Amino acid sequence: xxxxxxxxxxxxxxxxxxxxxxxxxxxxxxxxxxxxxxxxxxxxxxxxxxxxxxxxxxxxxxxxxxxxxxxxxxxxxxxxxxxxxxxxxxxxxxxxxxxxxxxxxxxxxxxxxxxxxxxxxxxxxxxxxxxxxxxxxxxxxxxxxxxxxxxxxxxxxxxxxxxxxxxxxxxxxxxxxxxxxxxxxxxxxxxxxxxxxxxxxxxxxxxxxxxxxxxxxxxxxxxxxxxxxxxxxxxxxxxxxxxxxxxxxxxxxxxxxxxxxxxxxxxxxxxxxxxxxxxxxxxxxxxxxxxxxxxxxxxxxxxxxxxxxxxxxxxxxxxxxxxxxxxxxxxxxxxxxxxxxxxxxxxxxxxxxxxxxxxxxxxxxxxxxxxxxxxxxxxxxxxxxxxxxxxxxxxxxxxxxxxxxxxxxxxxxxxxxxxxxxxxxxxxxxxxxxxxxxxxxxxxxxxxxxxxxxxxxxxxxxxxxxxxxxxxxxxxxxxxxxxxxxxxxxxxxxxxxxxxxxxxxxxxxxxxxxxxxxxxxxxxxxxxxxxxxxxxxxxxxxxxxxxxxxxxxxxxxxxxxxxxxxxxxxxxxxxxxxxxxxxxxxxxxxxxxxxxxx
Amino acid sequence: xxxxxxxxxxxxxxxxxxxxxxxxxxxxxxxxxxxxxxxxxxxxxxxxxxxxxxxxxxxxxxxxxxxxxxxxxxxxxxxxxxxxxxxxxxxxxxxxxxxxxxxxxxxxxxxxxxxxxxxxxxxxxxxxxxxxxxxxxxxxxxxxxxxxxxxxxxxxxxxxxxxxxxxxxxxxxxxxxxxxxxxxxxxxxxxxxxxx
Ligand SMILES: Cc1ncc(C[n+]2csc(CCOP(=O)(O)OP(=O)(O)O)c2C)c(N)n1
Ligand code: SF4
Ligand code: SF4
Numbered sequence: 001x002x003x004x005x006x007x008x009x010x011x012x013x014x015x016x017x018x019x020x021x022x023x024x025x026x027x028x029x030x031x032x033x034x035x036x037x038x039x040x041x042x043x044x045x046x047x048x049x050x051x052x053x054x055x056x057x058x059x060x061x062x063x064x065x066x067x068x069x070x071x072x073x074x075x076x077x078x079x080x081x082x083x084x085x086x087x088x089x090x091x092x093x094x095x096x097x098x099x100x101x102x103x104x105x106x107x108x109x110x111x112x113x114x115x116x117x118x119x120x121x122x123x124x125x126x127x128x129x130x131x132x133x134x135x136x137x138x139x140x141x142x143x144x145x146x147x148x149x150x151x152x153x154x155x156x157x158x159x160x161x162x163x164x165x166x167x168x169x170x171x172x173x174x175x176x177x178x179x180x181x182x183x184x185x186x187x188x189x190x191x192x193x194x195x196x197x198x199x200x201x202x203x204x205x206x207x208x209x210x211x212x213x214x215x216x217x218x219x220x221x222x223x224x225x226x227x228x229x230x231x232x233x234x235x236x237x238x239x240x241x242x243x244x245x246x247x248x249x250x251x252x253x254x255x256x257x258x259x260x261x262x263x264x265x266x267x268x269x270x271x272x273x274x275x276x277x278x279x280x281x282x283x284x285x286x287x288x289x290x291x292x293x294x295x296x297x298x299x300x301x302x303x304x305x306x307x308x309x310x311x312x313x314x315x316x317x318x319x320x321x322x323x324x325x326x327x328x329x330x331x332x333x334x335x336x337x338x339x340x341x342x343x344x345x346x347x348x349x350x351x352x353x354x355x356x357x358x359x360x361x362x363x364x365x366x367x368x369x370x371x372x373x374x375x376x377x378x379x380x381x382x383x384x385x386x387x388x389x390x391x392x393x394x395x396x397x398x399x400x401x402x403x404x405x406x407x408x409x410x411x412x413x414x415x416x417x418x419x420x421x422x423x424x425x426x427x428x429x430x431x432x433x434x435x436x437x438x439x440x441x442x443x444x445x446x447x448x449x450x451x452x453x454x455x456x457x458x459x460x461x462x463x464x465x466x467x468x469x470x471x472x473x474x475x476x477x478x479x480x481x482x483x484x485x486x487x488x489x490x491x492x493x494x495x496x497x498x499x500x501x502x503x504x505x506x507x508x509x510x511x512x513x514x515x516x517x518x519x520x521x522x523x524x525x526x527x528x529x530x531x532x533x534x535x536x537x538x539x540x541x542x543x544x545x546x547x548x549x550x551x552x553x554x555x556x557x558x559x560x561x562x563x564x565x566x567x568x569x570x571x572x573x574x575x576x577x578x579x580x581x582x583x584x585x586x587x588x589x590x591x592x593x594x595x596x597x598x
Numbered sequence: 599x600x601x602x603x604x605x606x607x608x609x610x611x612x613x614x615x616x617x618x619x620x621x622x623x624x625x626x627x628x629x630x631x632x633x634x635x636x637x638x639x640x641x642x643x644x645x646x647x648x649x650x651x652x653x654x655x656x657x658x659x660x661x662x663x664x665x666x667x668x669x670x671x672x673x674x675x676x677x678x679x680x681x682x683x684x685x686x687x688x689x690x691x692x693x694x695x696x697x698x699x700x701x702x703x704x705x706x707x708x709x710x711x712x713x714x715x716x717x718x719x720x721x722x723x724x725x726x727x728x729x730x731x732x733x734x735x736x737x738x739x740x741x742x743x744x745x746x747x748x749x750x751x752x753x754x755x756x757x758x759x760x761x762x763x764x765x766x767x768x769x770x771x772x773x774x775x776x777x778x779x780x781x782x783x784x785x786x787x788x789x790x791x792x793x794x
Contacts, residue, residue, distance in 0.1 A: 004626055004636055108641045132637075132664070165639035165664035166626060243662035312667035334669035335689035336725055341680060342712035344613065344704035346647035374647070382709045548709050553648055556708045 005169045007162040010133035011100060012037030014140030017172045020044055021067035021095070021180075024055035026427065027456040028074030029109040030163040031102030035072050039469050043174070048459055048468050051392075051427040052077035056084045056099065060153075063097035064190060066180045068144050075103040075116045076391065080428070082119070085153065089123045090200040091190050092151035096144035100156045102163050105280045106308040111372065111391065113306065115281035120155045120258040121288075124204050126211050127155045127258035128220070129236040133167040139220060139255055146214075150207055157257075159280070161237040161308070212259035220255025223268050230323045231272025233265070233285060238309055242278050245315035248325050257285060262292050269294050276302065276318060280309050298323075348377050350554040351531065351576025353450050353521035356495040357419070359550050359580065360502045361385040365413040366509065369399035369443075371429070373421035374454045374523075382551045386419070393428025395420045399443040400436040415509050418445040423453035423461040426476065430485070436514045437486040444508045444515045448495070449478060450523040458526035482516045489515035496521065498583045524576055531577030532593035534570055540589035541567045547581040547590060555581055605658030606759070607666040609688045612677030613702050614648050617748030620773060621675070622653035624752055627769045628761045629657035639664040648705065650681055675755050677748070678702045679718045679731070686726060695729035696754045696793055697722070698747065700736075730754070730793050737788040743778070746785035753789025 005013065011034050015023060023046040025035040038046045045062075049055035052073040062069035073081060078101050085099060101119070104110040120127035128143050130136040136158065143154040188196045215221055230249040234242050235257045243251070252268040254260070269275055276298040277286040286299035302321045303309065315330035348355050358378035361368050362385040370376060370386035371394065379386035388398055399418035408414040420429045425447050436443055453459040460466045465475035479490050489511060493504040501519070508515040522529065533554070543566035548555055554574035558567045570581075570590070582590035608625065612618040622638055629636045634657040641652070654666040668687045676682035676697040689695065699719065706712040715721060722729050734750040741750070749770060756766060766786060771779045 167637045240662040311663045330667050332669050334687040337687035338683045342704050342706050344650040346649035347705040381711050553705050553708050556703050557710050
């Protein structure tokens with residue numbers, strides 16, 4: 001049977017067909033839908049974890065117990081999970097263990113553009129890279145086989161264009177599995193005391209050499225000879241771009257990109273006149289190939305080290321480097337681009353509970369040490385109310401560091417406040433708060449508890465009282481947790497009430513001890529909360545635009561002939577009736593919906 | 599179509615929440631049903647929150663890349679005028695642009711920080727004469743619900759594509775709520791008639 005599947009759907013299917021018994025993940029674009037699809041396969045036990053490190057550890061445990069198991073995350077998640085990954089490289093596996101890393105060249109929805117292929121070399125584990133959905137499914141099976149055969153975790157790298165592209169896939173079946181009934185103990189294998197780890201390290205080094213041998217015969221690595229004047233070494237989705245751009249060229253298509261098959265590369269070199277390495281981001285393949293002593297005629301001197309490629313850029317850049325045979329269609333001039341158009345960035349939804357908090361923070365002019373979630377949009381106009389945002393969980397530690405070295409001299413605007421979402425707090429904010437309390441900090445932390453992981457599409461988290469598929473679960477009690485960390489001041493505020501929000505934030509900032517403010521209001525998108533729209537009284541509206549500071553897409557300016565005709569209007573379809581804009585109006589021109597008489 | 603005439607490249611653009619991804623899903627499934635190889639690519643993530651969304655759809659006998667290169671789109675189907683203008687550099691000479699004339703303000707415009715281009719329909723027609731603006735939302739309302747706007751848009755490009763009506767009906771009835779199939783098919787027909 002054939003279907004069109006996204007790369008993420010195909011990996012979920014591949015996990016099922018490979019006999020995976022266990023999968024854990026923390027959401028993150030572009031990886032999220034892998035686990036969201038896996039959960040539909042009932043014979044795979046699957047779960048969200050609070051963060052990627054934990055997801056990796058539970059998956060490793062399942063592997064030690066004999067299950068084929070999978071940990072899934074976006075590229076930056078591997079930074080969080082790096083600690084267990086690097087030593088799992090030493091312990092090896094029992095049931096196959098694969099980590100999927102979903103990289104995001106061009107940063108469509110990420111805070112950096114790191115190339116996680118480097119992790120394979122660093123952690124000394126093999127790396128597979130599919131180039132379409134069919135391969136995403138099939139190569140995942142290969143990943144589990146290699147993991148078991150070579151007793152190693154396997155890194156499986158997808159990118160946004162693989163994960164979120166749909167291509168046709170031939171479906172397979174799942175083998176029948178016996179239940180796991182024996183838990184074998186093997187101290188030297190799994191207990192990485194220095195004495196045991198010292199025995200392991202040489203084996204890890206030998207394993208990479210053995211894998212390099214195997215790479216020579218794996219059919220995911222192959223030479224596709226065409227015109228011998230142009231030889232292209234490539235992998236992943238870039239293979240598809242290069243095939244499109246140079247349909248007649250010769251290719252060395254690599255499915256396993258670490259370790260590399262040296263003999264195959266040398267053979268390819270000897271068959272082609274010019275050899276080009278075409279890859280996005282770092283010169284990962286190029287550096288290793290050059291280290292082998294193989295001559296490369298074009299790599300990062302031809303292609304950019306940042307951003308994505310596409311068929312057009314591959315055609316253009318390689319042609320400029322002297323390679324003949326590009327598809328003429330791709331070299332044609334693009335259509336007439338139109339400059340200077342207004343951008344259309346994402347914005348907080350109408351009715352979003354984060355809006356009021358950022359309206360107030362913007363007014364208070366404090367330094368907002370931010371974090372990652374929908375609320376990061378508070379950095380954008382018109383709020384401009386987030387002044388740092390680095391990685392998940394960083395807000396609290398950074399605010400503490402800032403307050404340790406600055407003297408606010410009693411001024412609110414010289415103070416720093418941390419703002420963090422519920423999912424992010426559970427992910428890695430707790431330890432930052434622990435640090436603040438322990439080291440006599442004085443900063444204030446605002447936890448925006450909207451009862452979901454909204455940014456990535458509304459996943460459950462440890463505070464929502466539900467697990468992956470909505471089944472009831474224990475619910476973390478944030479105030480009790482915070483109290484247990486030693487925080488003495490815990491305040492609450494209604495983020496839809498601007499006066500209260502401002503009062504509470506000012507009050508807590510004024511106190512020289514750590515405090516936590518919890519703004520609890522559910523995400524209107526996730527919980528499908530709909531309120532009747534508010535309206536603008538055109539007689540009362542002066543067109544002062546003060547309400548526009550709440551950055552709501554339902555509000556717009558109706559430009560009239562003269563100054564006095566300029567009015568604000570509310571789109572009744574988009575407005576979600578939160579009333580935040582009305583609290584900004586000094587003329588009481590924004591009116592609540594009139595209740596309909598029953 | 600490309601020189602060898604075997605590949606059709608379509609770019610579908612709009613605003614998060616307008617149903618761009620569903621429309622490209624229907625197009626892809628229809629092409630697959632007709633026996634073509636299909637590749638489609640989209641970027642989600644932050645696009646959900648009212649940002650620009652674009653989906654690339656390619657079908658033909660044999661294709662490699664899932665994304666469409668600038669200057670090679672045969673069709674641009676846009677759910678909003680500004681989002682049509684934004685992707686003009688994808689059009690190949692002679693390509694057809696079909697767009698929904700209903701304007702949706704970006705947040706930057708709503709906040710008074712930027713202005714929506716003046717006389718956008720004039721500007722589109724002048725820069726790309728082979729364009730057709732249709733009031734898809736009005737037509738969807740005429741069919742029974744504004745929610746069918748994306749189906750009107752599908753109808754508008756249907757006349758240009760080699761898929762029979764039964765194929766469209768089959769796929770559309772798989773993706774819309776069962777009770778709304780007839781409403782949606784009416785929307786589809788209205789779109790088809792409007793773009794002619
Ligand atoms: C290490 C890491 N993992 C995952 C992500 C992807 N990600 C960004 S924000 C976010 C969750 C945000 O949830 P929350 O803090 O509750 O805020 P909300 O979006 O609900 O406002 C996730 C999973 C990331 N950026 N970094
Ligand atoms: S999805 Fe939820 S949290 Fe995100 S902007 Fe919309 S309402 Fe706010
Ligand atoms: S009440 Fe105002 S701020 Fe709230 S959703 Fe409506 S227009 Fe937006």
